Amino acid sequence: MAKSRFEYVRDFELDDRLLPNSWIVVRIDGKNFHKFSTKHNFQKPNDLRALELMNKAASTVMLEFKDISISYGQSDEYSFVLRKDTSLYNRRNSKIMTYINSLFTSSYVFFWKEFFEDVKLSYPPSFDSRIVLYPTDQNLRDYLSWRQADCHINNLYNTTFWALVIRGGLTTAEAEKRLCGTFSADKHEILFSEFNTNYNNEPDIYKKGTVLLRKRIKDPKHGKRRQVVLPLHEDLIQDSFWEKNHEILSIQT
Ligand code: DGT
Ligand code: MG
Numbered sequence: 001m002a003k004s005r006f007e008y009v010r011d012f013e014l015d016d017r018l019l020p021n022s023w024i025v026v027r028i029d030g031k032n033f034h035k036f037s038t039k040h041n042f043q044k045p046n047d048l049r050a051l052e053l054m055n056k057a058a059s060t061v062m063l064e065f066k067d068i069s070i071s072y073g074q075s076d077e078y079s080f081v082l083r084k085d086t087s088l089y090n091r092r093n094s095k096i097m098t099y100i101n102s103l104f105t106s107s108y109v110f111f112w113k114e115f116f117e118d119v120k121l122s123y124p125p126s127f128d129s130r131i132v133l134y135p136t137d138q139n140l141r142d143y144l145s146w147r148q149a150d151c152h153i154n155n156l157y158n159t160t161f162w163a164l165v166i167r168g169g170l171t172t173a174e175a176e177k178r179l180c181g182t183f184s185a186d187k188h189e190i191l192f193s194e195f196n197t198n199y200n201n202e203p204d205i206y207k208k209g210t211v212l213l214r215k216r217i218k219d220p221k222h223g224k225r226r227q228v229v230l231p232l233h234e235d236l237i238q239d240s241f242w243e244k245n246h247e248i249l250s251i252q253t
């Protein structure tokens with residue numbers, strides 16, 4: 001078929017191929033989840049249903065895109081790490097980012113009822129996304145460590161804040177003032193001495209977030225090996241995590 005005279009507009013499209021040989025991280029984050037969590041009565045400071053729904057949506061993405069080797073989620077965000085050598089969609093930025101984002105978002109809505117049985121989804125949620133490239137394994141580890149440290153800092157703050165408000169009867173303004181300028185040790189102490197709570201005994205999913213790994217297991221029924229996406233709530237800042245799961249950083253062929 002002859003080309004139409006409109007065909008030239010194609011040349012306005014830019015090449016957005018990502019640099020070869022670098023880790024591709026896609027991070028999605030809920031749009032205004034401050035409002036979304038309030039509107040849907042998320043429990044404070046952590047709503048297990050909400051976190052498990054995030055994990056389910058992220059697992060769905062990992063099962064679809066096999067070049068994602070590890071994912072990490074906390075709060076309303078998820079990071080997906082694609083292998084350095086992936087040739088998925090010729091490493092086209094917008095293809096990779098928009099497919100992952102839209103599958104995550106549609107899965108979040110699709111599986112909503114499984115986790116929030118009695119809560120009606122009152123409006124369609126959306127997520128932003130970005131791609132960041134990390135050239136070295138250390139950069140990638142530092143990126144993931146940054147997100148897990150963020151989870152820890154926010155969770156310690158939120159756990160103490162909501163203990164002061166819900167169990168201590170402070171107003172949110174009073175709790176904010178009380179915590180202003182406090183260090184990590186002070187928050188542990190408030191939780192321990194005033195609320196009889198040892199922060200270290202809080203659930204790991206709240207303290208560490210969720211790491212999703214791809215593992216091959218033997219199906220107990222058929223004896224065949226198959227891939228599963230495994231959720232872990234472990235410290236990924238330590239070397240031991242990367243030694244135990246050495247396949248994440250190794251180039252597979
Ligand atoms: P953004 O991302 O700039 O559009 O705005 P937000 O409001 O999504 O801000 P962000 O992403 O920095 O913070 C996440 C919000 O989601 C924060 O207000 C707390 C809320 N959220 C996330 N997980 C939970 C949860 O399990 N329980 C409750 N109550 N709130 C949560
Ligand atoms: Mg934000």
Ligand code: MG
Pocket residue numbers: 029030031032033034076
């Ligand atoms: Mg958000």
Ligand code: MG
Pocket residue numbers: 029030075076077
């Ligand atoms: Mg967030």
Ligand code: MG
Pocket residue numbers: none
């Ligand atoms: Mg098409």
